Amino acid sequence: xxxxxxxxxxxxxxxxxxxxxxxxxxxxxxxxxxxxxxxxxxxxxxxxxxxxxxxxxxxxxxxxxxxxxxxxxxxxxxxxxxxxxxxxxxxxxxxxxxxxxxxxxxxxxxxxxxxxxxxxxxxxxxxxxxxxxxxxxxxxxxxxxxxxxxxxxxxxxxxxxxxxxxxxxxxxxxxxxxxxxxxxxxxxxxxxxxxxxxxxxxxxxxxxxxxxxxxxxxxxxxxxxxxxxxxxxxxxxxxxxxxxxxxxxxxxxxxxxx
Amino acid sequence: xxxxxxxxxxxxxxxxxxxxxxxxxxxxxxxxxxxxxxxxxxxxxxxxxxxxxxxxxxxxxxxxxxxxxxxxxxxxxxxxxxxxxxxxxxxxxxxxxxxxxxxxxxxxxxxxxxxxxxxxxxxxxxxxxxxxxxxxxxxxxxxxxxxxxxxxxxxxxxxxxxxxxxxxxxxxxxxxxxxxxxxxxxxxxxxxxxxxxxxxxx
Numbered sequence: 001x002x003x004x005x006x007x008x009x010x011x012x013x014x015x016x017x018x019x020x021x022x023x024x025x026x027x028x029x030x031x032x033x034x035x036x037x038x039x040x041x042x043x044x045x046x047x048x049x050x051x052x053x054x055x056x057x058x059x060x061x062x063x064x065x066x067x068x069x070x071x072x073x074x075x076x077x078x079x080x081x082x083x084x085x086x087x088x089x090x091x092x093x094x095x096x097x098x099x100x101x102x103x104x105x106x107x108x109x110x111x112x113x114x115x116x117x118x119x120x121x122x123x124x125x126x127x128x129x130x131x132x133x134x135x136x137x138x139x140x141x142x143x144x145x146x147x148x149x150x151x152x153x154x155x156x157x158x159x160x161x162x163x164x165x166x167x168x169x170x171x172x173x174x175x176x177x178x179x180x181x182x183x184x185x186x187x188x189x190x191x192x193x194x195x196x197x198x199x200x201x202x203x204x205x206x207x208x209x210x211x212x213x214x215x216x217x218x219x220x221x222x223x224x225x226x227x228x229x230x231x232x233x234x235x236x237x238x239x240x241x242x243x244x245x246x247x248x249x250x251x252x253x254x255x256x257x258x
Numbered sequence: 259x260x261x262x263x264x265x266x267x268x269x270x271x272x273x274x275x276x277x278x279x280x281x282x283x284x285x286x287x288x289x290x291x292x293x294x295x296x297x298x299x300x301x302x303x304x305x306x307x308x309x310x311x312x313x314x315x316x317x318x319x320x321x322x323x324x325x326x327x328x329x330x331x332x333x334x335x336x337x338x339x340x341x342x343x344x345x346x347x348x349x350x351x352x353x354x355x356x357x358x359x360x361x362x363x364x365x366x367x368x369x370x371x372x373x374x375x376x377x378x379x380x381x382x383x384x385x386x387x388x389x390x391x392x393x394x395x396x397x398x399x400x401x402x403x404x405x406x407x408x409x410x411x412x413x414x415x416x417x418x419x420x421x422x423x424x425x426x427x428x429x430x431x432x433x434x435x436x437x438x439x440x441x442x443x444x445x446x447x448x449x450x451x452x453x454x455x456x457x458x459x460x
Contacts, residue, residue, distance in 0.1 A: 003450070011448035015422070017429060042455050049404040049422045054424035059307035059324065060317070067303075068323045070295060070332045 002039055010036065014043050261333045295332050302331075305425055309349070312420055313356045315409060327352045342434070345427065353365045353417065360385055360413065407457035415450035422447055446459060 002010070012018050013026050030036050177204075306327055310320040330351050338347060408416055414436075421427045421435065429447075433440040 007452050008445055008448035012444060015429070015447075017444070039455070042459075043451055046404060046451065046454055046458065049401055050408070050423035051426065053401055053405050054305075054308050054420070057304065057311060058310040059303050060321070063307060063321055063324050066321065067299060067328050070299075070328060180387065212345065248318050 002036060005146070010039055010043065014040065014047065119125070285385060293335070295335055295336065298331055298335065298344065298348065299328060302345075303357055306348065306352050308424065309352055309417075309420060310356060312408070312416060312424075313360060313413070319359075323356060327355050330355060343431065346392050346431045346434045349421065349425075349427070349431075353435055357413075403458055404454070410457055411450060414446060415453055418446050419450045419454060 009018070009022070009026055013023065024144075030040065062068060277364075303324075307320060307324055310323040310327065311317065314320045314323055326449050331348060334351065338344070371403075408419065411419070415437065418432060421432045422429075427435075429443045432447075434442045436443070438446075
């Protein structure tokens with residue numbers, strides 16, 4: 001009968017967990033103990049059997065199907081966004097990306113000044129106004145296809161996203177860009193003007209054209225915090241890999257804000 | 259080159275942070291770029307499934323469990339910062355869920371026949387690979403016997419055996435996953451192997 005201590009040493013031996021001295025001593029003991037030798041053979045046999053069973057146990061295709069929405073959704077929104085966002089989803093096959101800004105608002109009422117309103121889902125971003133000069137100014141993170149993991153080409157569904165845009169003091173007209181995927185679109189800012197609208201045509205997940213071509217104008221910013229409303233329609237945004245984010249850009253020669 | 263051109267499209271928000279010149283944010287962004295859910299799923303779909311199947315003893319329940327486990331992984335991926343090994347992190351999530359899942363079922367005795375059909379499938383695969391008929395039958399019966407014996411062991415013995423011998427994890431990784439000292443892993447594994455040897459021999 002192999003005692004517990006010896007069996008533990010045997011178990012560690014088959015895993016290569018013994019030091020050189022311990023290994024030498026155990027192998028010496030092993031050479032003179034038939035029962036221990038049989039136990040060694042059995043243990044190696046059992047390990048091999050378990051490994052074979054494990055490697056042969058492939059999940060059914062049903063699991064791939066069940067997990068598919070997660071695979072298509074890409075990265076999840078951070079928890080703080082997920083909790084506070086009104087909806088976390090939508091995305092869809094459409095032909096263009098349209099961005100509209102309405103300025104001078106202080107509240108969070110959904111924007112209703114567009115003729116596309118009836119077809120839209122409305123999302124409120126919870127990005128709080130930030131005083132960190134290095135923080136992104138506003139983001140759109142709701143371009144995930146959670147509601148419709150398998151959008152149909154015929155199922156065109158414009159998506160509207162609202163979010164606050166923090167405007168730190170000291171930035172000028174060239175400080176902002178709207179970034180969708182790897183494409184940047186300058187955002188012009190002009191005081192006492194109203195309305196921002198840009199139409200981006202997206203092909204294969206990339207913005208292929210932008211209207212107006214010279215950027216966005218005019219845009220209104222009032223006060224320190226600009227509550228920006230963005231409407232987005234897009235093709236290729238459904239894969240969860242393309243997000244729009246408004247970021248600061250430091251122009252060459254221009255002093256960085258803050 | 260536009261300032262964000264270097265950023266992968268997956269995480270533009272973090273890319274924005276990189277440009278903020280904040281070392282803390284930059285480091286976080288870099289680490290969060292390291293792994294995607296697709297990579298995690300591709301690498302761990304089999305191990306997670308196999309573990310769930312061992313501990314639920316039912317294909318239907320294993321499917322449900324896997325879906326929940328991968329949902330938790332998906333949700334948690336944003337917070338994964340490479341401080342732990344990916345495999346350890348994934349198995350920790352799986353084990354924590356499966357343990358509570360089993361407890362929620364009140365430790366009901368699980369019929370050993372529940373995996374019978376799938377054993378047949380597995381054995382069929384083995385038969386296809388083995389060199390001759392007699393050895394194929396012996397091999398398949400032996401694997402069947404070992405898996406049945408594994409199912410009769412205590413839960414804490416099953417998990418340590420499966421992680422070590424089934425998935426070939428290190429003692430340290432197993433200790434982290436089960437949240438026990440490494441010495442406990444060594445002794446528990448030895449007892450589990452001894453118990454399994456006894457069960458198979460009966």
